[in-house]
Amino acid sequence: MMRGSKKKKKKWDTGRSPVSELPDDLLVEIISRLIYKSTCCCQCVSTRWRDLISHPDHRKKLSQSTLAGFFFETWDTKKVSRRYQSVSGNWRPPINSSLSFLPRCEKLHILDCCNGLLLCKCWQDTDRKILDYVVCNPATEKWVVVPATNWSSKLYKAHLGFDPVVSSHFHVFEFVPTYVWDGDKSGDHSQRYIKVVGIYSSKAGVWTRQRAWDLPIETVHFIGSAFLTGILYLTSNNDLVATVDVDGNCSSVRVPKPHCPGCAYDVYVSRGHLYIANCDASEISIWVLEDFSTAKWTLKLNVSYELLFGTRYSSHDDHCCVISAHPEHNVIFIIVKYTLYWRSLVELFSYEMDSKELRLICDLGRESSFPYLSYVPLFSESLADEH
Template identity: 45%
Template structure:
């Protein structure tokens, strides 16, 4: 009986006969979520899949499609409410926008989102002025508190850079602005960037670099990370600027121009698509407030190519002409030729498919809703599993 039981046991575990190298070769084409399920086959499989020597061969993350947008609103008694809205109809929200898993957090400000990670400033009490930076992954409810940088003020602009397809490490950029070295008064700051503090999760430390743009840049709130650079739009002058994760390379990319010179306003928005190309949206006020979508086809040439243009009348109909409805770009879709816009008194969120010209209503966000509207893409990652 004992020998028979051993034979049955061996027949039930034919996978144990696979060599380690062969098993890695078989599993390497699988998506990350499927790979996680195979950890349950046996302790041996789990050990092989989780072994550091196989991280380059096996998938280490799964980045979902765009799920929706995070934004804020005010209740009738002026309380701040955190919200999430899907870009598709129905379904349970993939995360709780109040981030209840963050410890020692009476309130927080959402500073940036990038490929599934959120950068927040965390306050221990409601009336506290002191805060720290926290990175979190709402899909897994993992979080990481960052050490404080050398120069620290709540009036500084902080942005996040993270691309799991390139590296499991992230970078936080805190831009240092003239007059914002203290918490005394925001009016003391003129918004001109004089340097940057960059946090690297690889080193666990901040590094300081003086600005290398060659002019006193004033940056807008929107940013996009890709190709190892954080890209931002500036005013005075109106250009696209970029800085790499080491703070050693600073780029200035001129705005696309028409016969009358560059056109830009607060409707600017840009992001990286799946092809890794940088997109820019702006408004041509001299041509019926036409919305222009540009793409940097050759990243090294700094030459913008007009990808698409559309008039507000074609987006919103005759109602736009009669009521003068204002709109602004929320984001580009990361994998499709699609943009998202918010317009009107009730802050209506719509998508616009550039190839077909289709406008799709998503949700009435309400007059009390407030930007920025941050895109959220759920992320599951083996490399980030050791966070808190």
């Protein structure tokens, strides 16, 4: 009797297959007819296929990612719950919003989401000051631990940088403010003024601590971020968008329209460009950054709340914010918090900028809170030292 019933799968040798004889243009044309999930899998076939798919000249020809929904959290008097809201139908298998595949811990918060990966902060059962970051892929239920730093337990926010077209490795950005709340002192706990950034590289497997910047960055509530071509973008005060690259170098670009106190604005990536959304007391304006070096912005949308929502929206009691945009289509997603007949509502809308069609997706519940993290499923990329 032969020992073992499993047979080893023969690896496909693309170097000797007929496919290897195809010219690059024809191979790209074939791959362009595949759906996005299959295109991701093609990157794992060989180095040649990966380079063809990731080449900037070919990206527009190939199937792009599809926004599936949003991760967010709800707060009540007893606990924090993780939620997921679909915006493009049901995925199979369904998205596990509880993230039950992650290691058990006393408390877990989702901090950021970038191109299919989630960055979470996990507190241990034994000591609330002992924690780790976990980067996971909800589509494959794979995860990897990122060790915390001496600052991690005192910080409210960290960001994730990941672009699967460029590399399967990710970066975690941890920002150290000029003032850190220790839990006992009163005062300004916003942690807005950032002086140092620590960056974790999954490729190197270590954190690097950069020197303090000459002028600290004052961020706006750390609502969100955008990662594009190896650079993390953050909205900041003084009408600037701050940038941090994977080496910790900081820069900024002036926003196209000065914001008024109390208004909300955020950055996001769509169709390979950086966009900024400005939501002031009466209208939404959307701008795209055409040239970083010259701070050239182009206005894409300017629409009033009255035109969008009619008379039921009151600028005195209600709050409107653009939370994201579709990666490929001219569609933005809007959160509106308002009171209707003495009932508090948090509603999620989509707005098609070309057809000017506003669509109510759902009521997220009055306990839902920022950040609302847009999620694009990632099926093929693996994580180093994954579980």
